[in-house]
Amino acid sequence: MSVGVVMLVHTALKRAEQVIRHWSAAGCPVVIHVDKNVDRTVYDEFVNSVADLPDVLFSKRHRCEWGTWGIVAASQSASSLMLEKFPAVRHVYLASGSCLPLRPIKDLQEYLGKRPRTDFIESATTADVPWTQGGLDFERFTLRFPFSWRKHRFLFDRYVEFQRRFKMYRRVPDGIVPHMGSQWWCLTRQTLSAILEDPDRGVYDAYFKRVWIPDESYFQTLVRLYSQNIESRSLTLSKFDYQGKPHIFYDDHLQLLRRSDCFVARKIWPDADRLYENFLNEENPLKGAEPNPGKIDRIFAKAVERRTRGRAGLFMQSRLPRAGHENGFTSAPYSVFEGFADLFEDFEPWLARMTGTRVHGRLYSKAGVEFEGRQKTFSGAMSSNAKLRDHHAQSFLINLIWNTRGERQCFQFGPADSQFVSWDMAKDPNAQISVISGAWAIPLFQSNRNFSEIRAEAAELQRIESEHLEALRSPWAKARIRIWTLADFIETPMEALQTVLDEMGAKNLRRVTEAPKMADLNGFGQFLQNLKNQGMHPYLMGDFPTESSPVNDRPSRRKPYLVR
């Protein structure tokens, strides 16, 4: 009879009864506190239901509301009763009605038997832990909280503000240093009785009655005064989510809980039949192992992260971040090429060969989406219809990158395309944008159209591209951006291409061995001069000599200096 259980119960009394029988069968005395909010008849029925058990007592009832003194008062009366009526008890274990023992009680008794002087209670100073919610960390010990946080949130918040404004702080009683931690502890008779029989208990009680959530700090603080040996962890596995509510365990957690080797878990969903059946009836082998809740910790930590940070680059029905809160506009890096497909005749297949990435055509072409291989649909059943795309052009880009996670996407872009995503790409750190400005003039130069039309179109394209370049050069641009003028680019095309490909990542560590075929630019200088002569000054392509005759064949790459 080394371990006694103090159990706080307020709902799911049937389940509580089952667990009480389980504790009792293993020879643990149980003192039960039932919340005063529970109906008198329900309470009497409950008392009757466990009347056949020896060593089961009921303590004085208090009204327990979350975050108030009632829970501490309940623990105090029940613990006093336990110490008084069961002198053989060495450790008192505080549990709730929704706690479930996962390992044989014998295991727990042996474990505690080997550590007769150790108090298991999570107890940390507020300055060192980020557990608290709502910014009330140390202030929970220095302000007053007469209003219910659950029922009168508005008054609660206003009164806190008021006290802050007028610096109405309370003094912490001499001799104690506020600590806090999980409310589920297991204390030795010595420590617990010292706390309960302290001559100054009146002072402490009066102080803690006005503290915010005293059940997480009363014992946690006072234990520091008396304990000889504190093990600052709870034997009860209890995880909290980001709002400070306990996570709940269900049937599908069975294997996880089994492997955790924790003694007691909280909180169990009352209808989790399989959990109750398994852990209460099954003969678990005695292991004597240390609790190891690592895996459960990870799962719940992930859940909290999902709720607070979400998956980067995902826009969905329950995640629609406002601008600036996206945690990544898109989910993965991608490359945008502007002007390359105009300058090189076989740029797309060449790029695909060199990098092994997915290379699309002009995704934002006004005629329709040019997916790789000009498919009608693409990953995620995205349609190639231009109207559907432009209905929500940002979604289109976000969806494309999300749907193809794990595979880098490259696509062509230019001033002839619809420009809705111009700014979004510029601001997206995942975008790698390489621009040969002014390359849009090459298709015009090659086209067989009337010069007046060409002139008008050139003016329009130049206007659009210069707007786009403004976005790329703005202080808000977060993409990795490289801009060459056409004239600069054709000076040293291979170096430029190599730079871009290198930046794209690890897959392409080799030197570029093969160059894409450049368009025939014979007479292009004259073409630009003609535009100028018509009063339309094309400036985005840089200084293009009128008489130059750029090479038509594949440019030769400078040989690297190699020492063999």
Add this chain to the structure above:
Amino acid sequence: MGAWTSYRLRIQRKRWHIRARRKSRELTVHKDRTNQIKRGDILLFSTFRNEDVRLPYFFKYYRDLGVDHFIMVDNESDDGGGEYAAMQPDVSVWTAKGSYRRSRFGVDWLNYLQRKYADGHWTLVVDPDEFFVYPFCDTRPIRALTDWLDASDIRSFGAMLLDMYPKGRLDAVPYKKGQDPIEIASWFDSGNYTFAKNHLYYNLWIQGGPRARMFFEDEPWRAPALNKTPLIKWDKNYAYVSSTHMVLPRGLNLVYDEWGGEKASGILLHAKFLDTFGEKAAEELSRGQHYASSQEYKAYAEGIAQHPDLWCKWSEKYINWRQLEILGLMSKGNWA
């Protein structure tokens, strides 16, 4: 501004209630078992017309999830569906005589019945071709979800409509009574949805999927809305505004997070596209009883006449909720 808008919406909500009361005169009790409803029961509300073939599986599916009582409105079925529903031990049936369109597609009737019977209950409002999927639905009953929502102080739970379709012609595989329609219509579009916020009602406006892709290419803004909030802890002062897309008070529409996190959400598998669809579309078109002057059904009738294949090589085949959660269509949020 905020107060004025809130006030306007409040008046609007009252108006919907008055309208629901007026429209309730079109309802007659067929089988009333509402005295079976106990405190805390989970209720399901639905309107149907000539869905006899779908009802058996519909009831089975939701009973297995743990729905305690069904309240059904039968809009003048002539295929025996109303009688079938009335024979079920956990179903109450009303017959609605009036126009489906003028009851705002059944919303008025259901608003009335919900106000009367659903106060304080978790309430699921779905059509007979919609199947609710939520995180852990294969291992946890719906009560686990509602208990968790209660504990988290969440009043409403969003579930986007996901259109399911078969591979090949719609009429290639006939649907048999009692069969799981997802066995036939087991494909869906995984990533072509668009999201926009309605700044008055706060709900999202979701569009996309095979219907937008196939039938609304030229008028994408007309494509049907896919956002739904089917699961709500009902209060008699609440009112659905437009199907289950919008609800008042508008705070109930905030089922999404705007600060980067993910709230928990589910999916309504929409098994509309079965062999019964062609017939249904033709009938609905002739009745002119659907949304936006049956715009949708006109588009379908034109499209369906050519027996299009909604399937494309990028369609996903449905496996389970975990697949939907990985694809980013729904989320576990912080439920674990």
